[in-house]
Amino acid sequence: xxxxxxxxxxxxxxxxxxxxxxxxxxxxxxxxxxxxxxxxxxxxxxxxxxxxxxxxxxxxxxxxxxxxxxxxxxxxxxxxxxxxxxxxxxxxxxxxxxxxxxxxxxxxxxxxxxxxxxxxxxxxxxxxxxxxxxxxxxxxxxxxxxxxxxxxxxxxxxxxxxxxxxxxxxxxxxxxxxxxxxxxxxxxxxxxxxxxxxxxxxxxxxxxxxxxxxxxxxxxxxxxxxxxxxxxxxxxxxxxxxxxxxxxxxxxxxxxxxxxxxxxxx
Amino acid sequence: xxxxxxxxxxxxxxxxxxxxxxxxxxxxxxxxxxxxxxxxxxxxxxxxxxxxxxxxxxxxxxxxxxxxxxxxxxxxxxxxxxxxxxxxxxxxxxxxxxxxxxxxxxxxxxxxxxxxxxxxxxxxxxxxxxxxxxxxxxxxxxxxxxxxxxxxxxxxxxxxxxxxxxxxxxxxxxxxxxxxxxxxxxxxxxxxxxxxxxxxxxxxxxxxxxxxxxxxxxxxxxxxxxxxxxxxxxxxxxxxxxxxxxxxxxxxxxxxxxxxxxxxxx
Numbered sequence: 001x002x003x004x005x006x007x008x009x010x011x012x013x014x015x016x017x018x019x020x021x022x023x024x025x026x027x028x029x030x031x032x033x034x035x036x037x038x039x040x041x042x043x044x045x046x047x048x049x050x051x052x053x054x055x056x057x058x059x060x061x062x063x064x065x066x067x068x069x070x071x072x073x074x075x076x077x078x079x080x081x082x083x084x085x086x087x088x089x090x091x092x093x094x095x096x097x098x099x100x101x102x103x104x105x106x107x108x109x110x111x112x113x114x115x116x117x118x119x120x121x122x123x124x125x126x127x128x129x130x131x132x133x134x135x136x137x138x139x140x141x142x143x144x145x146x147x148x149x150x151x152x153x154x155x156x157x158x159x160x161x162x163x164x165x166x167x168x169x170x171x172x173x174x175x176x177x178x179x180x181x182x183x184x185x186x187x188x189x190x191x192x193x194x195x196x197x198x199x200x201x202x203x204x205x206x207x208x209x210x211x212x213x214x215x216x217x218x219x220x221x222x223x224x225x226x227x228x229x230x231x232x233x234x235x236x237x238x239x240x241x242x243x244x245x246x247x248x249x250x251x252x253x254x255x256x257x258x259x260x261x262x263x264x265x266x
Numbered sequence: 267x268x269x270x271x272x273x274x275x276x277x278x279x280x281x282x283x284x285x286x287x288x289x290x291x292x293x294x295x296x297x298x299x300x301x302x303x304x305x306x307x308x309x310x311x312x313x314x315x316x317x318x319x320x321x322x323x324x325x326x327x328x329x330x331x332x333x334x335x336x337x338x339x340x341x342x343x344x345x346x347x348x349x350x351x352x353x354x355x356x357x358x359x360x361x362x363x364x365x366x367x368x369x370x371x372x373x374x375x376x377x378x379x380x381x382x383x384x385x386x387x388x389x390x391x392x393x394x395x396x397x398x399x400x401x402x403x404x405x406x407x408x409x410x411x412x413x414x415x416x417x418x419x420x421x422x423x424x425x426x427x428x429x430x431x432x433x434x435x436x437x438x439x440x441x442x443x444x445x446x447x448x449x450x451x452x453x454x455x456x457x458x459x460x461x462x463x464x465x466x467x468x469x470x471x472x473x474x475x476x477x478x479x480x481x482x483x484x485x486x487x488x489x490x491x492x493x494x495x496x497x498x499x500x501x502x503x504x505x506x507x508x509x510x511x512x513x514x515x516x517x518x519x520x521x522x523x524x525x526x527x528x529x530x531x532x
Contacts, residue, residue: 038312039306039312039316040305040306041311045307045419045511046304046506046508050506119510123508146416146419147417147420147422149416150412150416153311153412154413156413160430161427161430161431164426165427168427239316240313240316242312242313242385242386244311244385245311
């Protein structure tokens with residue numbers, strides 16, 4: 001029997017590393033193949049057709065490196081590209097939306113759920129549709145927060161400006177008294193403290209990177225070990241590499257890793 | 267003799283439309299072919315090799331649509347890709363850096379020049395090199411301002427948060443008493459008022475979109491009319507199209523234009 005197949009994880013950039021961090025915590029020693037599409041980042045403002053094309057190319061890359069399962073660690077891609085990925089590829093494809101939706105419905109007290117994310121994620125309406133399909137009575141309030149990704153990448157995690165912008169974005173959700181808030185973007189866990197403070201201590205904040213990692217762990221525990229063509233070592237690929245990428249990756253993972261630059265597609 | 271060849275203008279996204287606005291003002295009736303690479307925007311955080319590849323593809327697209335001259339309306343691409351474009355293509359290639367540098371050296375009173383731009387532009391050191399090559403005694407202070415592009419695209423042109431962030435970014439330049447400030451990014455003219463207020467009324471703020479348009483006008487006045495394979499109508503192409511793109515374009519041009527989506531490369 002081969003070694004455990006690496007878990008493939010892709011994201012538009014470095015945000016998906018919050019999912020990697022959780023996977024490493026829950027499945028220590030399990031190799032991960034990460035691909036961050038930093039040459040085409042961000043995915044948030046882009047159209048569904050473009051996102052599907054990018055997600056297919058990213059998945060092909062992960063499979064070519066021996067991934068046995070694929071985690072779409074990007075909400076924008078998860079929101080529009082997953083059906084196409086499942087149609088095309090035979091490996092299990094995990095996404096970050098359904099697990100967060102299910103947890104939100106478990107924990108909400110009054111059925112008023114807030115969702116924040118990029119423009120692509122919020123416009124897709126995917127969270128609203130999924131929440132309402134499972135719980136028709138739930139009220140959902142969504143808000144695109146396009147500045148939060150650049151703020152995280154700039155490393156402004158606790159500055160006054162960041163706190164003001166978060167407050168401004170969350171204001172309409174606070175007014176509508178959401179009792180549960182889904183962080184619909186893998187960058188946002190780095191702002192979780194500020195977000196929790198601004199939305200209020202009594203609101204349950206759901207971090208999709210944590211819930212998807214749990215889902216992957218549970219699925220792998222149930223399924224058979226898949227033979228792998230990859231080695232046992234985790235590897236981190238990006239499609240573009242700058243000194244700032246190195247810094248930001250360090251901030252996400254809390255440690256330095258070797259980043260390998262690849263051309264995708266190609 | 268053919269009609270006047272269209273002026274080709276490309277940018278990573280919609281920022282280059284500030285150059286289009288100036289070209290239309292100075293050369294009314296002259297057709298423009300615009301390409302905004304919105305599928306791969308922004309260029310600012312990306313590496314030189316990636317930017318050269320994108321700039322070559324963007325230029326090939328403009329030439330395929332009949333452009334007789336090419337304006338690189340993106341500082342990040344101008345800073346690293348222009349020599350390669352001039353080597354490969356026979357049409358005149360204009361860029362946004364040299365004209366701004368020359369004007370800065372004309373107007374500076376004490377030889378202390380500030381430059382703001384994206385991370386790619388500032389890291390390239392292109393403004394500093396060009397300023398010092400022409401005026402070895404000049405002092406140059408540069409500052410990357412990665413949040414300004416997302417703030418403009420969000421339409422936050424005069425919000426309190428934007429004013430605070432601009433102030434924070436400009437603080438080190440103000441302390442060093444620059445007397446001239448180059449806006450080294452085509453998005454920044456939309457923030458010119460805030461920038462002027464924060465850097466101080468006595469500092470001369472140089473908007474590269476204005477100076478490059480003047481340069482193009484002067485060159486076209488001197489040269490022969492080039493035969494064109496394109497029609498006389500201006501056309502606006504983007505590599506990705508979302509409702510937000512339509513809104514932002516309107517903000518940049520001050521009017522609605524028809525946006526055509528194309529695949530580049532391809």
